Amino acid sequence: QVQLVQSGAAVKKPGASVRVSCRASGLGFNGHAMHWLRQAPGQRLEWVGWINTANGDTRYSQNIQDRVTITWDASASTGYMDVSSLRFEDTAVYYCARGPIVGATTHPFDFWGQGSPVTVSS
């Protein structure tokens, strides 16, 4: 079965860090990248960043680039997104998705994980 399976919900205090994982099952990333997006309550989708799983190249949204790190463990077919120095406004559902290698194509996000809610609360 083709799917991206994400880690569960997390509740963190401001200033803490969070790691969200995304395991690919039955889905290859040849010619594609793993992207991370988020959606705050009642808001539109916002792109966070991506990783080229073939060579580890990454790129991040300017909105969060100083606090986010995306990695890929090929042996586990699992991607990770780490966000540090969490703020209240980081409260959102975080999604991983298979998408294009940025700059190479304009492909869509064709497969999505189920989402991982992250709540930042004191």
Next chain:
Amino acid sequence: SYVLTLPPSVSVAPGKTATITCGGNNIGSKSVHWYQQKPGQAPLMVIFYDTDRPSGIPERFSGSNSGNTATLTISRVEAGDEADYYCQVWDSTGDHPVFGGGTKLTVL
């Protein structure tokens, strides 16, 4: 930065046709992708590259793109089509995606 504009809501009776527009400056020169998102679920691609439909998506879903407007059309609307719909393009620099604000489709 590039901006995509969608109506906040569209209402349609069952069996009728729903039309959701996505406005952007010369959007006809870009490739537009559409996603359906039901409450508590991840987005699902329903149209890609303006007019293509992924396997498993009913033929009732179709898309077009010209000038300053891309359109998602849902024919013979069913209750199960009730969801938020988003359009998406890639920024002209090609280095990040742009999403519209989403349209809530209500089936009366």
